[in-house]
Structure formats: structure tokens, C-alpha cells
Amino acid sequence: MFKSLIMKFIALSFLCILTALNGAAQKRVIDSLYKDLRFKKTDTDRAVALYNLSYYYQNFKPDSAMFLAKEAYNLSKKRKFLRGESWALSSMANAFHALHNYPKAIEYFIEQLKIEEKRNIPENIGSTYLSMALVYNSEKDVRKALFYALKADSIAKVNKLPELALFAKLNIGDIYEKANQLGSAMVYSHNAYELSLLQKNDQITGVALNNLGNIYFKRSEYGKANDYYRRSIPFLKSSEDYNNLAECYVGLAKVFKDQHNPDSAIYYAKNAYKLANDNEFFAKAVDASALLIKLYKSNGKIDSAFVYQEIMITLTDSIDNKERAKEVQSITIAEELRQKEIVEAHEKEMEERRQKLQLLAIGILIPIFFFISIFLSRRKVNKKVIEFSGIISLLMLFEYLTLFIHPFVAEKSHHSPFIEIVVFVIIAALLTPTHHKVEHWLIGKLSKIRERHIEMRQRAIDELETDKED
Template identity: 25%
Template sequence: MFQLRFKGLMKNAVRNKFLKWLLVFLLLNIYVPAFSQTKAERKIDSLLKVLPLVADTQKIGIMLRLASLTSKSNQEKGTEWALKALTLARKHKNETQMNSAYYKIAMYSKTSGNFEMALKYADSSLFLTKKDKDEKGIAQVYNCYGTIYVEMENYPEAIKYYIESVKIKEKLNEQEGLANTYLNLSSVYNRINLLDKSKEYLLKGLQLFEENKNYYGMAGARNTLGVLYNREQNFKKAIEVFNEALKISDSVSDKNLESALTGNLSESYFGLNNFKKAEEYGLLSYNLRKELGDLSGIAYSASELSSVYLKMKNFEKAISYANECLAYSEKSDYAEGRYIGHKNLAEANEALGNYKEAYAFLKLSIEDYETFKLVESQHAIAEVEGKYQLTKKETEIQLGKERMKSKDTEIKKQNQLKIFFGIGAVLFALAAIFILRSYFVKKKSNKIILKRNAEVEMAKAIIEEKQKEILDSIYYARRIQRTLFANEKYIERNWIRLKQGKV
């Protein structure tokens, strides 16, 4: 009796538990999709509802916003919205919004691998930006050119445009844009194996992103730093940096960045022979790239997963992902992907005892290897050319600095000479003024002296004339006196005579 009751209770409990979990499952299926929408998706939905209700001029701005939002998950959709915005902007002759559309189409076309279209729209954007004399905009378009040429593996041109962008941004003190271009330069130096230079620019960019609290930039910079650690086979440090970047990337909700980070983490764990973790992150990256429609990214993720499953001896999955790798490598012209796909198919079929198929795939992998090596050789040539152009550019910059320094020294000397001659001229002028003043003073004094001398001479002449007249008068009086009065001696002599009776 007790056993029957116990069994009945157990059946009810199991039934109730099953009903409980079934209810939870149904509720999750009903409500979770609504909550699982990202902030970007909710924003897209709200913009799509508003779009039919507004005038054409407002539609352009909404379409450009939709282009930015949709491009984060689907580049082709982003391009479609940008082209629609461009059509309306042209209709209303709104050059500012036309320029914005040109720039977006150039960037999205580059990501989709349509480089001819990317360069065409970048040219249109640059034309309008230069027309407006918008230096910040010109720097942004130069940066766009750099990213296009990187994808085209024309590293010398990429370096040229990045450096032009940096010059303008440094002049304008445009820190966030400057940080992005530093990161782009770091990426180019990484590709041409100048790892120290790459790390130098990377850390410059990271510092600016952190100062400006730019979380997208902080995550992107850490992703690039992790790639450098992977290349140095410092996988533990790479994993640490990638995980930091993933935490930061949660706040920006960018699937492109997330797909790159998870793919790089898969590579790091593969390097440490942790194939379970490599599979986990490889699948995350693969699924994200599928959502994005990133053809070369899908091919790369499929090649990684195929290699992981070979190591795990899961040959069926290794073959499946190798075939997918080949399909997407053909679509994106990914030479290394074709080589890895055929090589992995050969190894998997050999392990399964399918020697005929293994031999056929091995032959194809050898052919692919030759093509891949040719591409690698072209990459090596581009790398050497990039290093040469970099050295040339740095030499030009150094020579420019030296010329500027020499010019500054020359200008300084000229300024010193000008100052010297200026002081000399002033002193000469002062001396001339002093001499002339002395001359005129002396001349004036001489005139006064001559005048006074003349006056003295005249006075002297007058005095002498007066004196002569006085003397003449005296002499004349004396002559009269002498005439009228007898001489004293004569009187005395006659007096004596009279006394003596001689008279």
C-alpha cells in the first residue's frame, strides 16, 4: 500500500515538474524574443516606423542613420540604405548629405570587397569635402582611402594616406580620429612585419581611446594588441587581452568586432592545444560572420573549425567545414582558404581510409599551395615595398625636419643680421642726427660769434672814433692854450729879468 502511494506521488511530482518546465519553456519562447532584441534592432524598428511619415528632406537623415545601424550586422543592407539616401540627397541637391552617403558607401563597399566602387565613392566624398574646405572631413576621407588600400594589399598607398590623415588630425588636435588612424597604421605595420612600430602606434591609439572613454576604440585596440601577441605565440597574454576586449565590447554591441575577437580567441586556444575552447569560440565567430555576410570571414572561420575538428579526430565535421571553407574561399578569392580546405580534406579522408579521395585532395592542395605561395610572394613583395616606402617616407620626413631646422637656423641668422643692421642703422641715424645737430648748433654759434665780433668791432671803431675826436679836441684846446697863454718858463725868465731891472 505504501509502495503504491509512493509511486502515485512520484508520478504526480514528475507530471507536475514536467508541466512546470513546459510552462517555463512556452513563456520563454513567447517573451524572450522581445527582450532579446538589441538596442540597435529596437532603434531600427522605430526608425522604420517613422520613415513613411516624414518629408523627403527628413527621410535622408533617417536613411543615413539606418545605413549606419544596419551595416553593423549586414554591410549590404547598410549600402542599400546609403544608396537610397544618396538618391534623395541628389534630388534635393543637399551636398552635405550627399557627402555623408558617398563616405558610407565607400566604407561599406570596401568591407564587401568591392574596391572599385569603394574608391569611386571615396573620390566623390573627397571632392565635396575639399570644396567645403573641411579639414576634419578631408582627414577622415584620407583615412578611408588608407583602409581601402589595406584591403587591396597596397600597403605603400595605405601608409601614404594614413600619414596625410595623421598630419591634419594632429594639427586640429582631433584626438578620437587620430587614435583610429594610429590603430590603422599599427595594423599596416603589423602586416609588413614591423611589429615594434605596430605596437608603438597601437599603444598611442589605446592611450587616446582611454583618455576619451571611447569603448569601441578601447576594445578594437586590445583586439589588435592580442593579434600581435598571437603572432609572437604569446597565446596566454593574447587570451587575456582578447577577454578584456570582449568585456568592453559588450557595451558597444558591434558584431564585426565580436566576430573578430571570438575568431582570434579560437586561434589562441588552438595554439595552446585547448581544442574544446578553440571549437567554442570558433563556432561563435563563424555564426556571427554568417549573420554579417562576411564571405572571407566565413571562409577563415570554417578553415579554423576544420583544423580544430581534425585535431579532435571528428573527421565528419572536419570534412563538412573544409567543404564550406572551399565554397566561401572561391567566392572571396581566398587563396590560403582553398589550400587549407583541400589539405584538411586530404587528411580527414586518409584518416577514414578513403585513400583515393585523399590522394585527389592532396594533389589539389599542392596546386593550391603553389597559388598560395605565389600570393604569399606577392604579399612579400608588397611587404618589402611597404617597408621601402615607409623608410622613404620617414627619410623624407626627417629630411623635411632637417630642412625646416636649417631653414629656421637660416631665418634666425637672417633675423639676427636684420636686427644687427637695424641697430647699426639706428645708431648711424642717431650719429648722423647728432653730427648734423652739432653742425647746425656750431653754425648757429659761429653766426652769433661773428655777429658779436662785428658788433664789438663796430663798437670798438665807434669808441676809437670817439676817443680820437676827444683827443683831437684836447690837442686843439692845448694848441689854443699854448697860443693864448705864455710859456711858464718864458714868464719865469721875464719875471727874473724885471726883478733884476733888465727889462
């Protein structure tokens, strides 16, 4: 019992030291990103800086990533910065993916997809499909994961997008492998490997070779599995992909275990555990420690098996606690976002109401100006004042019409400045002659009213003078 407590204490202490060291490095990067944000002046630049912060926070603090991305989204939407909106939605979706809230992740990826379809950039549409495929794969919905991954692959093929094709084929191979459809998995993983060589992408070369090792291991072709695993190691090391390298070491350990070579199996399982633990890939560390327990037990080394069992329990508890915390975080964040959206909707409603009231006020003011013009025309006022009043009334009317139809034009043109300019030039071309005709008609009418009233006034004066003479 005492030994068990000591082992738990050592394991927890080791995890705390690693977390502290990693935290110090993270703080330096975050401080640098916040410093960059402070120097940004325009809304679009601030939106990009906020997205960069959000992207960095995604893996270890998804709640912060979420709120930073939301702020970036609001700024981007305010400035009609579609690229910024898309990035922010992607960041929010990835944060929900990290929190294992898959429905919310899909919801935000769909919103991103709508924007990318407006922008009509095939590579971005394909990338969004691929992100959705990864969420469905995490949810173990193989059918939908393949549907979206294959759509991404199709877009890559039609539009000749080699990088998208590479990632699509790699992920399709991985989806098939996890679903134990090994024939299809092998075809796509080989394609990904060949494309990675052409594109000189060492990391993907290493991942594809590791995936092929997994496939051949499941087929019990241990010689080929061993070969692919070993070939992946230098690529994964050079690209510092320690997560997949740990998986590769676990794969090699399993190969040697099934080939009844316990010493080599223990060697690679230990390497996998150390690498995963040092880099905080705790799920891989659990896989490696579980394998070491089996290996030591089969060799009769109960003490060593017990050590790794205690480590595995500690790691599993840590992972379970993190998963529960993620679930709570996900619910909390979803509710906070909902409340924020309610506030934003209310503010938007108030702004729209304010604008409508202003339009109503202007609409009421225009006929008042017309009545003032008519009133002035009946009084002894300079003709130019009447003409000026009439022109102002007409200008307000036509500007009011332009202001009134602007939201409709903006919505239908998807806020495209070019389309808006063309539409308003056409409207101006139609309204300008009408404006001039109405202006001449109105001024003429007001002048006639003025002249008639002057004549009537003069006649009245003449009649009074005649009466006086009589």
C-alpha cells in the same frame, strides 16, 4: 601533367576575376575620396581628407597609403594640427605593419605616442599602446606585445574607458592563445565576451566566441570548442566579419576531423575555403585547402586531394610573391621617405637661415636708426621729426626683442595659443613701462643734443656778427 596545368589555370583565372571585381569596387570608393579632397580648401581639411584616402589604401596599396599619410602629416605639422599629425603617423605605422616592416611601424607608433602624450587624451594613448602590441604580436614578441596590451588595459581601467577595455582584453586573450598560455587566454577572452555583450558589439562577441573555440580546441575539449564555434557564427555573419568566420569554419572542421567525422569536417573546410577565397583572405584559404588535402587523402579520394593541393600551391606561390613584393616595397618606401626627409630638412634649414638673416638685418637696422636719430638731432630739423625717428627706433628694438623670444616661448608652450598669449601679455606688462621711460629719456636726450647744437650754432653766428661789427 596536363590535368595539373588545367587546375593551375582555373585557380589563377578565378583569382584574376575576383581581383578585377574587387578592383572596380575599390576604384569607385577611391574616386569618391579624391573628389572630396578636391573640394577641401583649408590645410586642416585637406589633411583629414588625405588621411581618409591613406586609411582606405592601407590594406591593398600600402605604398600609396604611406605617401598620402606623409602629405597629411606635413600639412598638419605646418598648421600645428596635432590630431592630424597623430592620425597621419598612425596611418604610416599601419602601412609599414602591412608591409611587415615591424621596426619602422614601431618607430612611427612611438612618434604618434609622443603627440598623444602632449595632447593628454588617455583613450588615444591606450589605443596607440594597443597598436604597438599588435605589431609586436605579429613579430611574435610575446613579452613586448603583452607589455603594451596590458598598459592599454590599465589605462582603460583607470580612466573608465569601456571600448578600450574591450579591445585590450580581446587582444590580450588572443596574444596568450597564440603563445599557448591557455589559462590566461581563457580569462581575458571570457572578459572580452562579457564586455562585448554589455556594449552590444556583435562583431567582438563573435570574435571572442571564436577565440574561446580556439582555446578549447587546443585543450582537446572538443564539445566546448564546437559549442563556442557554433555560437560565434551568427554574430560573425551579421557583422560580415568573413575573415574570422573562415577561421571559425576551419576550427569546426578540425574539431570534426579529431572526432573522426570526416563528412562534417569536409563540409566546414569547404565552406572555409570558399569564404576565404571569395573575400581574398588567402592565408585562411591556404589553411582550409591544406586541411581538405589531409581529409581527402585519409578518405582515399586522391583526385580531390590533388585538386586542392594544386590550389594550395597556387595560393602559396601568390602569397609568397606578395610577401617578397612587400619586402621590396618596404625597403623602397623607407628609402624614398628618407630622401624626402633629407629634402625637407634642407628646406627647413634654408628657411631657418633666411629667418636668421632677416633677424640679423633687423638687428643691424635698429642701431642705424638710432644713429640717424642722433645725426638728425645735430642738424637743423624739425623737433617732431627727431622725436618720430627716436620713437620708431625704440619700437623696432622692442618688437625685435619680442620676435627674438617668440620661438623659445612657442617651443616651451608646445605652441599653445593660450599660454603664448599669457606669456606675451606678461612681457608686454613689463616692457611697456620700460618702453615709456626709455622713450622719454631718449627723446629728452635727443632734444637736449638738438638744443645744444642750436645754441652752439647761434653762438657761432653771434660771434661772426660781432667780428663783422669790429
